Amino acid sequence: MDPSCATVHDARRSPKWAAFLSAGFEAYNANSNACASRAHEIRAFCVLPGGFSMAGGKLTPTHDIKRRAVAATYASLIDAELYSPKSLRENALSV
Numbered sequence: 001m002d003p004s005c006a007t008v009h010d011a012r013r014s015p016k017w018a019a020f021l022s023a024g025f026e027a028y029n030a031n032s033n034a035c036a037s038r039a040h041e042i043r044a045f046c047v048l049p050g051g052f053s054m055a056g057g058k059l060t061p062t063h064d065i066k067r068r069a070v071a072a073t074y075a076s077l078i079d080a081e082l083y084s085p086k087s088l089r090e091n092a093l094s095v
Helices: 008-012 015-030 067-073 075-083 085-091
Strands: none
Touching: 067 075
16 A cells, blocks of 8 residues: 555554555445445544454454443543544545
8 A cells, every 4th residue: 555654653644555555445335235324424543553362352353343442542542633633634535
């Protein structure tokens, strides 16, 4: 996607990755077979700095995400990136 990105840290700050993800989320939101209602739409996003693993406590044995564990670990980042006025403007999807 962006050859200048060698790490997740790089990708988190890459406009090319942001555009790629935004386009994918917009396509999902526009697909009524995938996104059944406005309640299912993706309106904002951020790329988290770490991976998810069972050993790290972020995945179950069936590889489902442990939402509470992820939310607790990244609460300040999620709040800052998704709910601050600046980030809402930068990451908002046109719906």
